[in-house]
Amino acid sequence: MTSVKKGIIMGMANKFSIACGISESLKDNGADLIFLVQTEYFKEKISEMAKNFSNNEIFVCDVIQDGAIEKTFDEIFEKFGPIDFIVHSIAFSDKNELQGKYLNTSRANFLNTMNISCYSFTEVCKNAQKIMPNGGSVLCLTYYGSEKVVPNYNVMAIAKAALESSVRYLANDLGEFGIRVNAISAGPIKTLAASGVGEFSKILEYDRNRSPLKRNVTQKDIADACVFLLSNMSAGITGEIIHVDCGCNTIGVNF
Numbered sequence: 166m167t168s169v170k171k172g173i174i175m176g177m178a179n180k181f182s183i184a185c186g187i188s189e190s191l192k193d194n195g196a197d198l199i200f201l202v203q204t205e206y207f208k209e210k211i212s213e214m215a216k217n218f219s220n221n222e223i224f225v226c227d228v229i230q231d232g233a234i235e236k237t238f239d240e241i242f243e244k245f246g247p248i249d250f251i252v253h254s255i256a257f258s259d260k261n262e263l264q265g266k267y268l269n270t271s272r273a274n275f276l277n278t279m280n281i282s283c284y285s286f287t288e289v290c291k292n293a294q295k296i297m298p299n300g301g302s303v304l305c306l307t308y309y310g311s312e313k314v315v316p317n318y319n320v321m322a323i324a325k326a327a328l329e330s331s332v333r334y335l336a337n338d339l340g341e342f343g344i345r346v347n348a349i350s351a352g353p354i355k356t357l358a359a360s361g362v363g364e365f366s367k368i369l370e371y372d373r374n375r376s377p378l379k380r381n382v383t384q385k386d387i388a389d390a391c392v393f394l395l396s397n398m399s400a401g402i403t404g405e406i407i408h409v410d411c412g413c414n415t416i417g418v419n420f
């Protein structure tokens with residue numbers, strides 16, 4: 166039996182979001198969920214969808230604002246008590262720089278991309294300690310573009326490489342508190358964020374054709390692996406980047 170109890174979901178924009186799939190699988194495994202969104206607009210937008218979950222509380226937390234994560238986590242702890250898991254499913258970059266050469270990345274977008282897509286995870290983990298007095302599991306989402314060049318992924322790849330390295334350092338820092346930190350490296354899946362990457366449909370097609378399973382990954386494939394990493398079934402796993410990509414990038418080219 167998996168055991169996932171009460172947790173925070175960051176990054177559910179709509180029904181196509183990876184976070185939405187993760188929430189569905191967590192619900193199926195009996196978890197209570199608390200949602201964090203960037204703005205009041207998105208709070209309104211997901212409010213109907215959130216009603217499908219046993220706890221439909223939504224908090225606004227723009228991770229780029231100083232102190233926003235700490236303040237929101239404090240409010241959550243006060244209202245709900247100890248938390249068992251956190252899912253960070255957040256990334257952002259200017260789509261004008263997710264095409265063409267990485268060489269042309271501007272300093273402003275480099276810093277903004279790193280801030281939202283990487284640093285926010287460190288801040289989440291720092292504040293996780295306070296709301297997870299009994300230990301827990303923290304998870305983020307990454308992509309293979311961090312390991313090898315994927316056309317147009319550009320600065321997001323650099324942010325994901327830093328995010329993956331952060332996972333190892335954060336796992337090391339938080340291990341003594343019984344908090345595990347892992348990442349799922351998901352295969353490409355059509356979402357709002359992914360549609361900002363130039364020629365994304367070509368990436369999907371390329372992966373579909375060369376993956377051992379001869380298909381693209383689904384929201385549920387990713388979500389079920391997340392449930393495993395968030396539950397006590399993975400109690401001995403921390404600091405790992407787990408590929409959920411139909412074997413495509415794990416095994417390599419498959420003719």
Ligand code: NAP
Nearest residue numbers: 176178182183203207228255256306353354356357358359
């Ligand atoms: P998505 O539905 O567009 O989700 C991205 C989320 O990031 C949105 O919910 C957005 O929140 C949130 N976000 C952006 N800036 C934020 C900020 N300043 N503060 C708080 N939240 C912010 O796209 P997705 O594909 O599911 O992405 C989820 C994660 O999976 C990302 O880390 C992405 O890199 C990763 N991933 C995606 C793929 C793929 O192919 N789709 C593959 C591997 C990994 P708002 O909607 O409230 O703005």
